[in-house]
Amino acid sequence: EMVGRVYVSHDITALKxxxxxxxxxNVQLEDRVRDRTRELAEAYxxxxxxxxxxxxxxxxxxxxHSRRVTENAIKLAQKMGIAGSALEDIRSGAILHxxxxxxxxxxxxxxxxxxxxxxxxxxEKHPETAFKLLSRIPFLSQAIEIPYCHHEKxxxxxxxxxxxxxxxxxxxxxxxxxDVWDALSYDRPYNKAWTREQIIEYFNEQTGKHFDPAITKxxxxxxxxxEI
Numbered sequence: 001e002m003v004g005r006v007y008v009s010h011d012i013t014a015l016k017x018x019x020x021x022x023x024x025x026n027v028q029l030e031d032r033v034r035d036r037t038r039e040l041a042e043a044y045x046x047x048x049x050x051x052x053x054x055x056x057x058x059x060x061x062x063x064x065h066s067r068r069v070t071e072n073a074i075k076l077a078q079k080m081g082i083a084g085s086a087l088e089d090i091r092s093g094a095i096l097h098x099x100x101x102x103x104x105x106x107x108x109x110x111x112x113x114x115x116x117x118x119x120x121x122x123x124e125k126h127p128e129t130a131f132k133l134l135s136r137i138p139f140l141s142q143a144i145e146i147p148y149c150h151h152e153k154x155x156x157x158x159x160x161x162x163x164x165x166x167x168x169x170x171x172x173x174x175x176x177x178x179d180v181w182d183a184l185s186y187d188r189p190y191n192k193a194w195t196r197e198q199i200i201e202y203f204n205e206q207t208g209k210h211f212d213p214a215i216t217k218x219x220x221x222x223x224x225x226x227e228i
Contacts, residue, residue, distance in 0.1 A: 029137030093146030
């Protein structure tokens with residue numbers, strides 16, 4: 001038998017006000033994080049460009065090399081389907097690829113003639129110098145593959161670790177192709193620029209020796225189409 005009812009009501013005004021304040025706070029935090037991330041990215045970009053410029057000021061003979069080789073490495077990587085953070089790592093690594101050369105004395109770095117064996121040994125230490133300089137910077141943990149490994153060769157005869165084949169990081173294999181193409185295309189203290197035909201012939205000869213065959217094929221196809 002029904003004898004009555006009990007009604008209970010709750011005032012949720014304060015709860016709704018709190019939820020609104022939390023939503024507002026979250027938006028403000030997201031805006032602050034976005035602004036801070038942009039500031040850090042700009043600072044990071046400025047640092048990379050500053051380091052690259054410092055190297056070019058020291059080595060006038062290679063002025064513009066970092067910019068050109070970075071552009072070509074990115075074009076090649078994009079053609080291979082690389083995007084996002086992996087592409088950014090290639091860009092950063094390409095900009096810093098010769099950072100280890102700060103350890104090479106000027107008389108060796110600018111020597112117009114052939115290097116002696118001892119001088120060559122000094123030059124071949126620059127990837128290890130790059131590793132020591134960059135390995136403690138967390139946001140360069142992947143980009144460091146290029147400065148450290150871009151002188152390795154597909155057949156294992158490169159330096160500093162004599163890596164071979166796919167043991168060489170993909171980014172370094174991509175960069176090596178772009179780097180050698182640019183190095184042979186412009187005058188250096190120890191070498192005059194080659195003709196385009198000579199460089200293509202050299203690349204065909206070094207496929208499977210110095211260069212990854214699959215990457216070289218893609219690159220030369222881009223050269224043929226005028227994309228490089």
